[in-house]
Amino acid sequence: MFDDLQLPIEFTAAGDTPEEQKTNLKIVKPSPGFEPASELVVEIILKDANVTVMDFSAQKVVTRFQIDGMWHAGAPMERETGDYILATLKQLAGLDYRERRQRQEGQFSTLYRKQKQKFKVVSQGIQTGERVAIYLDYKRPPLDKALDLGMRERMLDQLRPILNDQNTGMVLVSGLPGEGYTTAWRGVLDACDRLTRDYFVMEEKGKLEPEVINIYPVEFDPSQGETAMTPIPQLLLKEPDVLAFTDLTGGELINDIIDLSNNKKIPIFTRIPGKHCVDALLRVLLLKPDVKKFAESLTCVLSMRLIRLLCNNCRIPYQPHPTLLQKLGLPGGRIAELYKPMVYQPGMVDENDIEIEPCSECAGIGYRGRTGLFEMLTINDDLRRAIVKTPQANKISALAKHQGHISLQMEGIVMVAAGRTSVEELQRVLKS
Ligand SMILES: [Zn+2]
Incomplete structure (x- = not known):
C-alpha cells in the first residue's frame, strides 16, 4: 500500500x-x-x-x-x-x-x-x-501548553490578567472527557505556571494526573473520610497564591471553596465536564451550590475541545456554495476557498487512470495532528444576575452573545475559514 x-x-x-x-x-x-x-x-x-x-x-x-x-x-x-x-x-x-x-x-x-x-x-x-x-x-512532548494548543493570542491577552489577579475569585475550566478535558485543564494550569507564584492542586488519592511543573499536587483520601478541603488548613500555612480543585463533587464543597476564596483572597481554579461554557456553568448549578455566592465569585469560564487539523500536504481546496457560507456566517466575497480532507481509499485513480498513492504526510487520513478549539466566557454583572434569576441555557447564551461573546462554534468557523480544519470536522466535534 x-x-x-x-x-x-x-x-x-x-x-x-x-x-x-x-x-x-x-x-x-x-x-x-x-x-x-x-x-x-x-x-x-x-x-x-x-x-x-x-x-x-x-x-x-x-x-x-x-x-x-x-x-x-x-x-x-x-x-x-x-x-x-x-x-x-x-x-x-x-x-x-x-x-x-x-x-x-x-x-x-x-x-x-x-x-x-x-x-x-x-x-x-x-x-x-x-x-x-x-x-x-512516541517520545513526543505532551500537548499541554496553552499556546501550543492553539489558543489565540488575543484570548490569552484577555485571560492572563484574570489568572494573575489575586481578586479573581473562581475560574471554571471545561471540556468533554476524552476530548480535551484533561488537556484543557493542564493548559490553563500551565498558563499560570509561567508566573512565579505558588499553586496547589487538590487531587483525590489514586486519581493523580500528570504533574504540571511548579504546581504542587496535594492528595486527599476519600476512603479515610477526607475531602478536598481536608488539606486546606495545613496548606494555608504555606501561603498559596492559587488553589486548584480537579473535581467539584457537590454544592457543599463549592460553597466551602468560595468562602475560602473570599476570606483568604485566593483565586480558585476548578473544572467540570461540559459541552461549552454555558453548559459548564449550568452543570455547576445542578450541584446545588449557593447560586448567588457562586455567581458573585465566578470570573470566567474556559472551554476547550480537541479538533483535527487538515493535512497541509493533501488538503483539497474548493469553492464553497454561497448557502454554505451563509450558514457558517462567513462573508461571501472575502472567502474564495475552503478546504476538505483528501481521504485515501485503496484503488483510487487520478484523471489519467493511474493509481493514487496515499499522502506521505498523513498516510491518506487527510488530517494530521490536533489542536485546541477554545471558548472563553467572561462573567460580568449582567450575566451574574441572569445566572441567579434565569439560569437557562438559551437565556444566558443570548445575553452572552449580545455582549460580544464568541461561541465555540464561531471560534471553529474562524479555523475553517483559515483552512486549518474542515466544515465536516467542525460539525463532528461540535456534535459530540
Ligand atoms: Zn496528507
Missing part, C-alpha cells in the same frame, strides 16, 4: 540483555509473519496510530487504527495472514505465541526514519476469538 514500506525498519525484540534481544530477533526474522508484521508496524508509524486493534474471528481479522482520537478501519485480512502477523508480534514482544486465551502483555521497539518508537502489545482471548491491541508510544 505504501511506497515508504520499502524503507528499512529495525526491530529490537524483548529480552533482558542485548544478547537475548538479538537472539529473539534472530528467531523471529525467518518466520512467515515477519514481513507482513513489519508492514503493519510501518503502517502504524506512518498513520501515527496510538492504538491499533486486531480482532480475530474464525474467518478473518478486522483491524482498526485510532488516529488523533478517531477510529479508522484497516484493510480486511485473511485469518491465516493475521495469525502469522500475530505470532511474529508476540515473539517480538516476548510473549508466548501459542497462548491465545490468557491475557499477555509485552513490548518491543523499532527504529524507523531515524526515529525511535516503542510498542506495547496486549493480547487477550475473547468469545469470538482473540483481541490484540498494539500501542504506539
Whole structure:
C-alpha cells in the first residue's frame, strides 16, 4: 500500500540483555509473519496510530487504527495472514505465541526514519476469538501548553490578567472527557505556571494526573473520610497564591471553596465536564451550590475541545456554495476557498487512470495532528444576575452573545475559514 514500506525498519525484540534481544530477533526474522508484521508496524508509524486493534474471528481479522482520537478501519485480512502477523508480534514482544486465551502483555521497539518508537502489545482471548491491541508510544512532548494548543493570542491577552489577579475569585475550566478535558485543564494550569507564584492542586488519592511543573499536587483520601478541603488548613500555612480543585463533587464543597476564596483572597481554579461554557456553568448549578455566592465569585469560564487539523500536504481546496457560507456566517466575497480532507481509499485513480498513492504526510487520513478549539466566557454583572434569576441555557447564551461573546462554534468557523480544519470536522466535534 505504501511506497515508504520499502524503507528499512529495525526491530529490537524483548529480552533482558542485548544478547537475548538479538537472539529473539534472530528467531523471529525467518518466520512467515515477519514481513507482513513489519508492514503493519510501518503502517502504524506512518498513520501515527496510538492504538491499533486486531480482532480475530474464525474467518478473518478486522483491524482498526485510532488516529488523533478517531477510529479508522484497516484493510480486511485473511485469518491465516493475521495469525502469522500475530505470532511474529508476540515473539517480538516476548510473549508466548501459542497462548491465545490468557491475557499477555509485552513490548518491543523499532527504529524507523531515524526515529525511535516503542510498542506495547496486549493480547487477550475473547468469545469470538482473540483481541490484540498494539500501542504506539512516541517520545513526543505532551500537548499541554496553552499556546501550543492553539489558543489565540488575543484570548490569552484577555485571560492572563484574570489568572494573575489575586481578586479573581473562581475560574471554571471545561471540556468533554476524552476530548480535551484533561488537556484543557493542564493548559490553563500551565498558563499560570509561567508566573512565579505558588499553586496547589487538590487531587483525590489514586486519581493523580500528570504533574504540571511548579504546581504542587496535594492528595486527599476519600476512603479515610477526607475531602478536598481536608488539606486546606495545613496548606494555608504555606501561603498559596492559587488553589486548584480537579473535581467539584457537590454544592457543599463549592460553597466551602468560595468562602475560602473570599476570606483568604485566593483565586480558585476548578473544572467540570461540559459541552461549552454555558453548559459548564449550568452543570455547576445542578450541584446545588449557593447560586448567588457562586455567581458573585465566578470570573470566567474556559472551554476547550480537541479538533483535527487538515493535512497541509493533501488538503483539497474548493469553492464553497454561497448557502454554505451563509450558514457558517462567513462573508461571501472575502472567502474564495475552503478546504476538505483528501481521504485515501485503496484503488483510487487520478484523471489519467493511474493509481493514487496515499499522502506521505498523513498516510491518506487527510488530517494530521490536533489542536485546541477554545471558548472563553467572561462573567460580568449582567450575566451574574441572569445566572441567579434565569439560569437557562438559551437565556444566558443570548445575553452572552449580545455582549460580544464568541461561541465555540464561531471560534471553529474562524479555523475553517483559515483552512486549518474542515466544515465536516467542525460539525463532528461540535456534535459530540
Ligand atoms: Zn496528507
